[in-house]
Amino acid sequence: MLSKIKIAVDAMGGENSPKKVIHGILENYKENKDVIYNIFGDKEKIELLLPKNYDKKTFHIIDTKNKILDTDSPLSAAKKGKDTSMWLTIQSVKNNESDVAISAGNTGALFVISKLNLKMIENIDKPALSALWPNKNNFNVVLDLGANIECNDKNLIDFSIMGSSLYKSLYPNDEAEVAILNIGSEELKGNEIIKKAYQELNNRKNKNFNFHGYIEGNHIMDGKVNVIVTDGFTGNIALKTAEGTANFIVKEFKDSMTSNILGKLSSLINFKNLNKVKKKLDPRLYNGAILIGLNSPVIKSHGSTDYIGFSYSLNVCIKVVKNNLIQKIKDNISR
Amino acid sequence: MLSKIKIAVDAMGGENSPKKVIHGILENYKENKDVIYNIFGDKEKIELLLPKNYDKKTFHIIDTKNKILDTDSPLSAAKKGKDTSMWLTIQSVKNNESDVAISAGNTGALFVISKLNLKMIENIDKPALSALWPNKNNFNVVLDLGANIECNDKNLIDFSIMGSSLYKSLYPNDEAEVAILNIGSEELKGNEIIKKAYQELNNRKNKNFNFHGYIEGNHIMDGKVNVIVTDGFTGNIALKTAEGTANFIVKEFKDSMTSNILGKLSSLINFKNLNKVKKKLDPRLYNGAILIGLNSPVIKSHGSTDYIGFSYSLNVCIKVVKNNLIQKIKDNISR
Numbered sequence: 001m002l003s004k005i006k007i008a009v010d011a012m013g014g015e016n017s018p019k020k021v022i023h024g025i026l027e028n029y030k031e032n033k034d035v036i037y038n039i040f041g042d043k044e045k046i047e048l049l050l051p052k053n054y055d056k057k058t059f060h061i062i063d064t065k066n067k068i069l070d071t072d073s074p075l076s077a078a079k080k081g082k083d084t085s086m087w088l089t090i091q092s093v094k095n096n097e098s099d100v101a102i103s104a105g106n107t108g109a110l111f112v113i114s115k116l117n118l119k120m121i122e123n124i125d126k127p128a129l130s131a132l133w134p135n136k137n138n139f140n141v142v143l144d145l146g147a148n149i150e151c152n153d154k155n156l157i158d159f160s161i162m163g164s165s166l167y168k169s170l171y172p173n174d175e176a177e178v179a180i181l182n183i184g185s186e187e188l189k190g191n192e193i194i195k196k197a198y199q200e201l202n203n204r205k206n207k208n209f210n211f212h213g214y215i216e217g218n219h220i221m222d223g224k225v226n227v228i229v230t231d232g233f234t235g236n237i238a239l240k241t242a243e244g245t246a247n248f249i250v251k252e253f254k255d256s257m258t259s260n261i262l263g264k265l266s267s268l269i270n271f272k273n274l275n276k277v278k279k280k281l282d283p284r285l286y287n288g289a290i291l292i293g294l295n296s297p298v299i300k301s302h303g304s305t306d307y308i309g310f311s312y313s314l315n316v317c318i319k320v321v322k323n324n325l326i327q328k329i330k331d332n333i334s335r
Numbered sequence: 336m337l338s339k340i341k342i343a344v345d346a347m348g349g350e351n352s353p354k355k356v357i358h359g360i361l362e363n364y365k366e367n368k369d370v371i372y373n374i375f376g377d378k379e380k381i382e383l384l385l386p387k388n389y390d391k392k393t394f395h396i397i398d399t400k401n402k403i404l405d406t407d408s409p410l411s412a413a414k415k416g417k418d419t420s421m422w423l424t425i426q427s428v429k430n431n432e433s434d435v436a437i438s439a440g441n442t443g444a445l446f447v448i449s450k451l452n453l454k455m456i457e458n459i460d461k462p463a464l465s466a467l468w469p470n471k472n473n474f475n476v477v478l479d480l481g482a483n484i485e486c487n488d489k490n491l492i493d494f495s496i497m498g499s500s501l502y503k504s505l506y507p508n509d510e511a512e513v514a515i516l517n518i519g520s521e522e523l524k525g526n527e528i529i530k531k532a533y534q535e536l537n538n539r540k541n542k543n544f545n546f547h548g549y550i551e552g553n554h555i556m557d558g559k560v561n562v563i564v565t566d567g568f569t570g571n572i573a574l575k576t577a578e579g580t581a582n583f584i585v586k587e588f589k590d591s592m593t594s595n596i597l598g599k600l601s602s603l604i605n606f607k608n609l610n611k612v613k614k615k616l617d618p619r620l621y622n623g624a625i626l627i628g629l630n631s632p633v634i635k636s637h638g639s640t641d642y643i644g645f646s647y648s649l650n651v652c653i654k655v656v657k658n659n660l661i662q663k664i665k666d667n668i669s670r
Contacts, residue, residue, distance in 0.1 A: 136583070146518050149526055183481050183571040191484055191568070217575030221583040230572075233526070236518040237569055238576045240552030245580040248471070248556040253588060 004036045005321045007314065008098035010089040011041030012067040013105020014303040018042065021104065022049035024310025025059065032318055038098050040064050040085040064088055068109045070303065077109030078116060086110060090117045093296040099321045102313060104288075104301040111147060111291060118294040121326065123333045124158050126151070127293030129232070129300070130166060131239065132286035136223030138174075139286060141167045143229065146236035147291070153196035156180060156229055158333075160201060162292045163227040164209035165328035169320045174226070176209035181230035181238065184216065197229075208332050284309035290316065297325055339371045340656045342649065343433035345424040346376030347402040348440020349638035353377065356439065357384035359645025360394065367653055373433050375399050375420040399423055403444045405638065412444030413451060421445060425452045428631040434656045437648060439623075439636040446482060446626060453629040456661065458668045459493050461486070462628030464567070464635070465501060466574065467621035471558030473509075474621060476502045478564065481571035482626070488531035491515065491564055493668075495536060497627045498562040499544035500663035504655045509561070511544035516565035516573065520549050532564075543667050619644035625651065632660055 009025065011018040018041050025037050036058055039046060043063035050059055064085040068077045081087040086105050092098040094117045103110050107129075115127065130143030141163045148155060164176030180198060182190040190198075194214075201211045212225050217238060220228060230238070287309040288301040297320045301313035344360065346353040353376050360372050371393055374381060378398035385394055399420040403412045416422040421440050427433040429452045438445050442464075450462065465478035476498045483490060499511030515533060517525045525533075529549075536546045547560050552573060555563060565573070622644040623636040632655045636648035 134583075149518070181572060183484070183568055183575075217572045217577075218579035218582070220576060221579050233518055234569055234572055237516060237552045237565075238572050240518075241555060241573045241576050242552075242580040244553035244556050245577040246584055247553070248469075249581055249584050 004034050005100075005318055006036045006038060006098040007317045007321075008038045008089045008092035008101040009040065009314075010085045010101070010103035010105055011039050011046055012064070012085040013103040013110075014301065014305070015104075016306075017104060018046050019049055020305070020307045020310055022046055023307035024314060026050070027307055027311040028314040029058070032314075035314075035318060036060060038062060038089075038092055040089045040092070041067070062088060062092075068106050068113075070106050072106055072109055074106075074108035074112040077106060078112050081109075081113055087113055087117075090114055090298070093298075094118055100297050100299065100317045102299040102301060102317050104303050104305065104310060104313075107289075107300055107303075110298065110300055114291055114294055114298045118296055118298070121293055121295060121329055121333065124162070124293045124329070126155050126158070127291055128155075128159050128162060129289045129291055130163060131289040132170075133220070133228070133239065133242070134286060135221045135226065137226075138171070138223070139226070140220065141170070141227045142220075142235060142239060143292075144232040144235050145239055145289060146232045148232040150233070151193065151231040153193050153200065156193070156197035156231070157200055158293070159229045160197075160209065160211070160227065161207075161332045162329050163229060164207075165325055165332060166290060166292060166320070167227050168208065168328060169323035169325040170316070171226075172323055176227050177212055177225040178209045178227040178229060179212040179215035179225040181220075181228055181234060182214035182216065184214065189214065193231075208328070284312055286312075288313045288316070290320070292325070292329070295326065297321075339369050340435075340653055341371045341373060341433040342652050342656075343373045343424045343427035343436040344375065344649075345421045345436070345438035345440055346374050346381055347399070347420040348438040348445075349636065349640070350439075351641075352439060353381050354384055355640070355642045355645055357381055358642035359649060361385070362642055362646040363649040364393070367649075370649075370653060371395060373397065373424075373427055375424045375427070376402070397423060397427075403441050403448075405441050407441055407444055409441075409443035409447040412441060413447050416444075416448055422448055422452075425449055425633070428633075429453055435632050435634065435652045437634040437636060437652050439638050439640065439645060439648075442624075442635055442638075445633065445635055449626055449629055449633045453631055453633070456628055456630060456664055456668065459497070459628045459664070461490050461493070462626055463490075463494050463497060464624045464626055465498060466624040467505075468555070468563075468574065468577070469621060470556045470561065472561075473506070473558070474561070475555065476505070476562045477555075477570060477574060478627075479567040479570050480574055480624060481567045483567040485568070486528065486566040488528050488535065491528070491532035491566070492535055493628070494564045495532075495544065495546070495562065496542075496667045497664050498564060499542075500660055500667060501625060501627060501655070502562050503543065503663060504658035504660040505651070506561075507658055511562050512547055512560040513544045513562040513564060514547040514550035514560040516555075516563055516569060517549035517551065520551060524549065528566075543663070619647055621647075623648045623651070625655070627660070627664070630661065632656075 011021045039061045066084045068086045093101045128144035129147040132139045167176040287305045291298040346356045374396045401419045403421045428436045463479035464482040467474045502511040622640045626633040
């Protein structure tokens with residue numbers, strides 16, 4: 001029998017915690033029996049949320065009294081950190097007691113605490129924050145999303161390797177198709193850093209992904225590539241702009257379709273179809289971000305997601321462990 | 336009587352030209368009788384598109400046999416340029432024969448030819464490409480969108496002044512509300528260039544706009560600010576990402592709502608409401624871009640827009656002349 005996957009869970013991060021975290025774990029456990037959840041947080045509160053006779057081996061609670069607040073700066077979080085649920089969650093992967101760590105708490109703090117405790121993968125210079133982003137066929141992996149405001153060409157190449165390894169971990173049957181985000185599709189466009197990375201990726205042999213050159217913002221969702229590489233400043237702005245645009249348009253549709261009796265009636269008739277779109281665009285499906293480049297993956301679930309969203313993030317944890325994300329990155333870095 | 340506004344029009348640029356340009360002019364003329372259109376292009380073709388007894392003073396055709404192609408590089412365009420419709424259109428504002436220039440042709444070529452022929456406004460270091468972008472209330476002016484890949488803090492401050500002057504020219508009754516696009520709303524976020532621009536704008540007295548600090552991508556369309564300032568790389572990616580996201584979602588809605596008989600029926604019932612959204616999001620309403628920073632404004636209509644879109648761009652030409660865009664910029668630069 002294969003050994004069980006051990007997930008270190010910070011139960012105290014994000015809105016409405018630990019409730020949404022524990023309910024998310026219970027939801028996730030329905031479909032995943034080969035997992036042990038090492039849960040860090042206020043044991044008293046957590047036990048109230050679990051069934052009375054819960055399996056103490058599967059839901060292994062480590063009582064922690066302190067926690068990082070959303071208002072803590074990364075530095076103050078790191079200082080006060082050592083007895084917090086977040087710090088101990090990361091320590092658990094550092095000490096090989098867990099395979100992967102997850103938190104819905106303060107992103108900056110999680111990033112700093114992870115970097116302080118976990119080693120970088122050899123030959124990777126900077127870890128990156130990556131996320132899933134829907135496209136016409138399925139999902140893109142996009143990175144970096146804000147961990148590194150300024151990047152050099154080596155970083156962009158590392159991101160290509162890490163992003164394609166993540167994609168292959170999440171979708172083992174697909175090819176990874178990589179492109180660099182740029183303001184034009186011609187070779188001449190963009191700054192020197194981007195051009196250098198383009199040259200290097202174009203010339204590289206034996207990579208475990210196909211390189212498609214540049215992609216412009218309006219083609220991100222076309223589904224022709226599935227790994228989008230960019231610096232953290234641009235990636236963060238692109239992701240958030242997409243989010244804002246999506247919210248804006250969905251709201252316009254909603255408002256207009258229910259602005260009068262006829263609209264309400266027809267939306268009612270069309271309820272099923274509208275729900276299908278809603279489901280496909282449900283941000284809980286691709287909630288959160290994945291910090292990669294460290295010796296263990298660290299998953300950041302969105303602070304405002306609910307237990308369903310948290311459960312999806314736990315699925316990501318399971319997939320990256322099952323499909324050996326870290327080993328995939330190491331294999332490709334050393335080629 | 337006020338003198339008429341003279342618009343230099345490149346009739347040969349963009350898809351389906353000169354037809355869409357001439358039909359756009361005729362459409363625009365319906366509502367604007369105080370305009371003279373100086374039309375540069377193939378006179379024979381153009382006259383076929385005008386009514387037989389057209390008013391030769393209002394529709395003043397300057398016969399040009401050559402034109403810039405979409406496939407021309409900016410440099411080759413500038414070299415072959417001097418007898419092309421685009422070059423002569425720009426010359427017309429240079430020689431004070433027109434107040435403003437417009438083309439739906441090759442953006443890079445238009446940019447280079449404009450910079451070669453027109454002087455910069457004193458104390459502005461770089462011209463910027465700006466565009467309109469819908470928000471909850473109305474429209475944002477966003478700049479730069481790709482003219483300057485790298486910008487310093489002075490450029491960002493210039494963009495604030497130019498953008499707010501453009502906004503006040505288009506919406507004379509509104510206040511200009513400026514924000515810098517960034518990856519967080521806190522003062523600490525972003526790179527050094529952005530932080531310097533923030534400080535300077537925050538401390539500056541007597542500006543003709545309100546400064547709101549930083550804005551993140553997901554709040555661009557909230558309608559709380561209406562002038563968004565950023566470097567050309569980030570702005571281009573943000574705009575195109577928004578465009579791609581909007582197309583993606585509208586298509587998902589459309590597909591789902593017509594995927595079966597009930598869907599089709601309800602969409603039919605709701606036809607009027609859906610059309611309202613479509614109209615509000617109609618890209619022709621805010622098509623094209625405005626090159627500002629030169630001594631005359633140059634309007635770039637989208638190459639693929641139709642005559643209605645071109646007519647809207649002509650409205651932008653009229654507004655920036657009527658409301659003294661260039662003088663507004665000069666007044667604010669020298670404060």
